[in-house]
Amino acid sequence: MFDCAKDVRAYHDQEVTLPKAEQDQMRNRRDANRSRLRNGLAKAGEPAPLEFVKQGSYAMRTMTRDPDNDYDIDDGVYFAKEDLVGERGAEMTSLQARQMVRDAVDDGKFNRAPEVRSNCVRVYYQAGYHVDLPVYRRVVTKTVFDDEIHYELASSSGWKRSDARDVSDWYEDQRANSADGLQLRRINRDLKKFARSRLSWRAGILSGFGITVVVTERFRQADREDRAFYDTMVAMRDRLDWNLQIAHPVTPGDHITSGPDDTRARCFRDKLTEATDTLQPLFDADCTRERALKCWDKVFATTFFSERLENEKRSALTAPAIIGSATLLGQTAAAAAAVSSAGGGRHA
Template structure:
């Protein structure tokens, strides 16, 4: 069996086609900060209480966002209000929908944006002309007592017509904590983040992204079934995919990372779609196991998997232009994995 080392190609693909550029990240921060200022000013104008805190969460905070040709980027920025501050003029507690509407009204009060914010089931959404949108989930902070009669805070999301126990920051802490833990051990936490992003990039190709499962579901699958491979992101990705596929062939149920509930139930259509796409990709990559597999064939297989021509356009390793089974392009320093736009290495 051959082992065509495509780690260098995969590293370049992650750098150029998956990781967000400094410019993109800067634009998102600008929109996020502008949204926070707009919310603050709108609440002040309406003489309503400010949230106790506003926190970025989700893939933005976990640094697992991936490039999208349509600029379809979702920035989650949760607004956390003290429970007593979510009341109407009569002192009656706001319903979940009314709480979301208050935030929405604060974002649109001056009418300056071309696209006004809208109330969604689990958030308030502000869409920008460039394609970005900021989702602002609305939480209330509820204080209870533990068995020692000490105060304990928990968080409830304004979801539909209910206040549901939830705190996306806990999911962020779960993922970033694992990355940090792995980085201090034998496995590579940064590699797990890269494998997560590569998996999300695979799933979000044109024609698939509206059918496939959520980013958090893919992240949970990668974390649960991650297979590290020193200095070989291509191998780690394929072996992780094999482990995920084996799991999904048995059941498409996915547990929530921090709550006692499911991200996906049995028979979930979006997870089933992702599973079928993943199985197809693994079938295409079986050419890598053939004894006579060439580098050209390996690159073509990865191109097919990611619906690109990036891999076959990479410079030949062996220097003779044949794209054959030459030696692998070794990554000898962090500099080789840096962006060419001034950005550093992204995990």
């Protein structure tokens, strides 16, 4: 396979992963939203949250850059079960808890009002991103020896046992047990970027979380970044050829996909096949760097790789001129020094 390892790594570092400035903006948005919710709850006389827990791709650090700022920040908000009671002392339903959070976070300054969704409250921002607030309650059960604690999500089907931290912990375990946890995360980001590289794909392709699960199942570590990406794509495609169902990694019995012929998983599998086919010229003995980089451009629907080659060509052309100028300057300086040491010039 023609070696484009440095190019694939450069694409990840420059076009895929979020730069520090954007990461800081994400954190600021999250913190501002937390303050807004706390203030809204206090103003309405509602219970204060026990804590907030970042989750999803934001917590796992697998978010990718998006030119349209289509970012999804997941930030779970946790309450004590005993605090979530209605006006007459009855236990809040999962819908009432989400409505309470929606009302508290809506300070009237949004162009689009926050919405109650099936498993969260969604807050929309004019810049294009949104913050999802899943609502949890902490349940404490008294036992003979100690208190047992578990958490439940306010879902569309009622209070469902779940905890955002479980998924983040699972992902860190997967990385720790892999051959190269840092490379796994980079390849994870690259594949999510690939899946969102065409606007026409986004509505019908496997979710980012689904991609993450399959990446952890079939990650193929390699010394070369391009080889790791390609081998992982092939392994994921073969896995989905065999079975389109993807089990939830921390919720027994739950699936990310909707059945044995899930359309989103099938779409992702087919796009992986197209990508691996696109890269086949890299295995030809006469493959050139120009041809190889055009193939990578096609995979990611970008011009990054070809532009990288053009920059290399321009640098190669200007380098001799720069070296020549430096040599000339050096010779001139040497001549001047010689004249000075001989007596200071012709008027001495």
